[in-house]
Amino acid sequence: MSAARPRPAALRRLRSAGASGGRDGGSGYGTGDRGSQLQGTPGIPRQSRRRKSLAIAYEAGQGDGAEPRRARWEPPNWREQLERIRVMRRSRDAPVDEMGVQKCYDSSAPPQVMRYQVLLALMLSSQTKDQVTSAAMLRLRRRGLTVDSVLQMDDETLGQIIYPVGFWRNKVKYIKQTTAILKQKYGGDIPSTVEELVQLPGVGPKMAHLAMHIAWDSVAGIAVDTHVHRISNRLQWVKKETKYPEETRVALEEWLPRDLWKEINWLLVGFGQQTCLPVNPRCSQCLNQDICPAAKRL
Numbered sequence: 001m002s003a004a005r006p007r008p009a010a011l012r013r014l015r016s017a018g019a020s021g022g023r024d025g026g027s028g029y030g031t032g033d034r035g036s037q038l039q040g041t042p043g044i045p046r047q048s049r050r051r052k053s054l055a056i057a058y059e060a061g062q063g064d065g066a067e068p069r070r071a072r073w074e075p076p077n078w079r080e081q082l083e084r085i086r087v088m089r090r091s092r093d094a095p096v097d098e099m100g101v102q103k104c105y106d107s108s109a110p111p112q113v114m115r116y117q118v119l120l121a122l123m124l125s126s127q128t129k130d131q132v133t134s135a136a137m138l139r140l141r142r143r144g145l146t147v148d149s150v151l152q153m154d155d156e157t158l159g160q161i162i163y164p165v166g167f168w169r170n171k172v173k174y175i176k177q178t179t180a181i182l183k184q185k186y187g188g189d190i191p192s193t194v195e196e197l198v199q200l201p202g203v204g205p206k207m208a209h210l211a212m213h214i215a216w217d218s219v220a221g222i223a224v225d226t227h228v229h230r231i232s233n234r235l236q237w238v239k240k241e242t243k244y245p246e247e248t249r250v251a252l253e254e255w256l257p258r259d260l261w262k263e264i265n266w267l268l269v270g271f272g273q274q275t276c277l278p279v280n281p282r283c284s285q286c287l288n289q290d291i292c293p294a295a296k297r298l
């Protein structure tokens with residue numbers, strides 16, 4: 001699964017969509033800059049106006065006998081590597097560009113329906129090629145893909161439509177459960193925080209972050225899938241080798257400037273599909289081969 005840049009027009013529609021609730025309301029992933037929007041949102045507790053007192057730590061300066069402040073770690077060459085990946089991604093012709101989740105929803109549908117379709121495409125996309133997800137979404141949309149239409153559909157029919165997406169039997173179950181929760185708890189919309197999104201059956205952190213990026217145009221964290229995880233380790237963009245995508249997300253968020261958090265997913269997913277392949281990466285065609293720590297080993 002993957003994501004690429006959403007089209008601005010579609011995003012504007014999605015954003016205008018009655019997102020009256022807070023998006024990053026106090027979650028550990030949140031930006032914390034939307035707190036005022038949370039006030040008065042049904043189901044979301046009011047935040048106290050009283051600020052907690054903060055301990056202020058003095059930064060030790062040079063010459064006062066204390067250790068000088070350490071510079072924040074960042075990987076050597078990362079800017080150069082990133083720039084070269086941007087060059088390699090210029091043609092935007094990877095599967096994620098043509099069939100990623102941002103291309104799977106009906107941009108003429110009401111915003112709430114679009115957001116539901118984004119979430120559904122994300123759920124289908126796990127362990128599934130973009131081409132297969134895209135085709136399954138098309139079949140679903142032909143029947144009118146809404147919360148109500150999915151709730152009315154029996155499991156067998158839903159399974160037949162989404163087959164052969166990976167783990168389709170489990171996904172039928174998760175889609176039904178999640179859709180019922182959206183109907184009961186969120187008025188048919190999708191939640192607008194990562195914290196709430198990951199509570200939905202079948203929705204993991206990567207999907208939640210991508211749903212925030214694509215459906216809510218809000219960046220609460222980096223969406224790390226298998227491509228982002230693998231390439232970050234190959235380029236040593238993590239201080240210590242990481243085993244799981246969630247570890248990679250935390251490690252990247254420690255140093256990668258926030259304005260790159262959305263772009264990095266799109267860049268690395270396409271780069272991983274075309275050049276830095278999981279097996280037999282095409283290092284001889286890669287502009288980073290002279291500054292990639294993994295190039296010599298592979």
Ligand code: SF4
Nearest residue numbers: 276283286289292295
């Ligand atoms: S040199 Fe090879 S391993 Fe390194 S980023 Fe390029 S394709 Fe990936």
